[in-house]
Amino acid sequence: MSAVNRILANLKGDKSIWMIVIVFGLFSLWSVYSSSPLIAAKELEGNTTLFLLKQLAIVLSGWFLTFLAYYTNYKRFSQIAPAFLVVSVVLLILTLIFGYGVHDAKRWLRIPIIGLRFQTSDLAKLALVIYTARAVSSKQEIIKSFKEAMIPILAPVLLVCGLILPHDLSTALILFAVCFAMMFVGRLEIKYLIALLVLGVALLALVIFLGNIIPQLGVRVETWISRISQFFDTSVEDYQAVRAKIAMARGEYFGRGPGNSIMRTMLPSSFADYIFATILEEYGLFGGFFVIGLYLFLLFRTVALVTKTTKTFGAMLAIGSCLLIVIQALANMAIAVNLVPVGGITLPFLSSGGTSYWFMSIALGIILSVSKQHEKDQQEIVSETNTESA
């Protein structure tokens, strides 16, 4: 225990955010553990211990990655950002060609030799957020310029989102929203941003149009259209949405208790896309309130950090990483409660699934790294003023 205490004592950065890291990890372990009888029943041949160990491995490695990112001086991210982005773009292109996934959605790439599969967009999201933070912060003097700021900042965003979009509309939209918010926060000219929104809609329309007339492109236009029309067609309830609602309703205020969800076996991807419905069934509205509160708490702590810090890149990087987590979380929950149409995105840290957890862990680590650096700067300022006054 003393070793742990020492590590905790030496940990810099926002302690509240560290707490969030730990709570997320424990919660995800607990939810897998409590549902193991169901997994056993459903996968009679599956080894539940293995399932738990796998999740443990993911959580531990996630914590390690968070620590690693926290340990890294965040300015290093600025240095590697261009290279990181290039690699991501190449991987995204490879995914478009060689990738695979369920229901014709090419989202995953299998890493040769080790055989691990990962969703390239997870990597690209992080790369793009870092790159955008760098671009926005480095162009603060000329930020209101269209040609010198708007275009260079926007171009990679459009490129990355455009590459993700054909097979994963929801992720592309969320990533675009995150970057858009970063550009907004980074003081880009509002009229250009409004124009960008219009352009985004136009671009989307173009993709849908192209996908429709050239099916060979493999754009999942049909899926999108059906999902969206299903959402607005109130006469036919989508069965996924109905089951999610049943799950949430079963939870009422206090839930049915850990492991007692019966709808998770009936919900498609109840451990990923619909985990929020399962959480509500087992822990009730209060559980849901707690989970929403965790993400909002992360948002508030990051905003507090941004308010205090004087470093533009740090601020942009922290707020970008935070938005990446929070916007995706809210989008996932909005889908679960049927506020927006169905889309396949995970709830950061709580959905099971490896690579998403890792990249989100890195994002958290980056916020902590900025927070740590800020604390260090503050101490230097204090010591400087101390020496000055001395």
Place this chain on the structure above:
Amino acid sequence: MTTIKNEVLIRVYVVTLLLVLAALAVFSRAFVISISEGKKWRDLGDQQFVKLMPIEPLRGNIFASDGSILATSLPFYEIRFDPLTSNITESLFAQKVDSLSMCLASISDKFDAKGWKDYLWKARKEPIRGVLIMEKATQEQYERMKMFPLFRLGKYKGGFIASQKSFRSHPFGTLALRTLGYVNPEDSKYVGLEGYYNNYVGGEQGEEMMHKVGRDLWLPMNDLKQVDPRNGDDLLTTLDVNIQDITQEALLKSIDYHNADGGCAIVMEVKTGAIKAISNFRRIGKDTLGEIYNDAINKRTEPGSTLKLASIMAMLEDDYVNLEDTVDVNYGKTRFFDRILEDAEKHGMKLTTVRHAFEMSSNVGISRLVQRFYGENKKAEKFIAHLRDFNLDKKTGIDLEGESDPEIKEAYNAKKEWSGITLPWMSIGYEMTLTPLQVLTFYNAVANDGMMMKPYLLSEVQRLGEPIKTFKPVVIKRRIASKKTITMAKSLLEGVVLNGTAKDLRTSKFSFAGKTGTAQVNYGKLGPDDKKEYQASFAGYFPAENPVYSCIVVVYNPKQYGFYGAICAGPVFREIADKAFTLKTELHDCINKREKMPMKGPMLPSGDAGMAYDIDFLLDKLNFRYYKQAKKEFAALKVSGDSLKLTDRNIDVNAVPNVVGMRLKDALHLLENRGLKVGVNGYGVVRRQSIPAGARVAAGAYIAIALE
């Protein structure tokens, strides 16, 4: 600098505000779904994904009186296969179907390997999800199949669907099958003991909430609402496997031999009314007999001459007759109004005694007596009152479903059922209907010195081997007639066997008493071309002097080799009695209780040899007088004059021993210990051996012994 910072912060707060609003929207939406609309969704969920499922209890066993299992539940599996699980791709199926087919052919005769392959491919192509593989697989077959290719991947991946059920197994085959009965709640059929005592043996269904976790998979929710099933209790019946077996066999033989339409037989324990055997057969095909109805308790017919016992007892009770009184049997023919009544067997007698009229079952004699004493002045009431005294108008109350009510007419009733000939015909067992069990219960009461016992089949309800409810014999009526009447009735029944219609059935081994019955079933309604139909029966008990069992045998419409009760039913009774008597060793005199007989020379067991201890023990038990001179392990018996001597049989350890006079056990033991190879011929006692005693031979030599 501060303006830039402020601009950034304002924009950050705007974004934050928007996200907080979004979070509020999510939360309020969740609130609406789970609380405001909550009931609607929960109800929908309960309807689709939750259900109350019964938990089937285990059915109890049914035991014979000695504890042999007559009926028990055994598990089996219904095996189905889903060739279209997402895991079984076309290539995987094609790759494994050959080996799977071969495995299936090895366990099931339904198809050969090729046939199975076609069958499985067809199922995949059609497609049939859940194609039947085996309807009733045993536990062992199920365990084997679980390891077959594809199947071993399990339910979801391998499509191996096994549902456990149980079936009722009867280790003794058809033995008392109809009496054991069955239950089939779906058709609300509750038959036999299984049906009557379903409350005990069937147990009680439990129930539990299950929720859906897959296409056909439901899991218990483990909530407090679960009600555990109560497993069925075991029934210990009064049935005796051996007597039941004898009864079935003897009855079947007679039905077959006389080409009858069917028959039934019941054996009852006199003192208690416990049913030891019930057997029923009906012809269900030209050459097939089946136990489809429990005729013994629900088939109501005119009993015929077996009822004459009741008529005589009525007259004895009223003191109208003495057994030695003379009765006019008028050469076996008489007339009541417009109807002629004849005796079944021709005889040339004009006058005889009441006793003899009964023993030879004279219709004329009995009916004339009854008509004389009860035929006038409205006295028929009195006769029928006696039948009621004998309980012949009531059900016995046996613990089986479906006992028929007997039918005894009210005297002079207004329903035009009563005519001048009703009474004389009633006196010889017509114009009324009874079940075989009702007749037997009456006979049993006579055998039991007038005490009428209720027939019953269940003696104990057991749970985990411990009795939880015991059924004592029930007395229907403490005394159905005076002691004097009963004594005379018994002597009449004994007379039937000694001098009357059943005298050919006599045996010196044990005594029995009874009455034959030969009833014409279709009298009065016979067309010119119709053949007469008879019902042959025999009711009685054994041994006569101290009755242990009573028994009735009824054979319906025998069509060849005679139709009389004494010929069709009597021998069945005899066979049952013979074997039941043999089995009931406590009825036999003990050999060593007899007086020690001075044995004469030729009767003594001369020359027998064997282990000295064994011979010693046997002679002692059998109360032989002998002189013991033997001191060694083996001995032989020698007779000199009228005395028996047990002398040593010397066994030379190095030579061929003398085994003449020994039983095979001893002979083999001795010869094989000498290293000889023994050839055995015949059975009994060794009379000759191929190598003489005392010869020295090499080990492994062949010796033949002849037993006689």
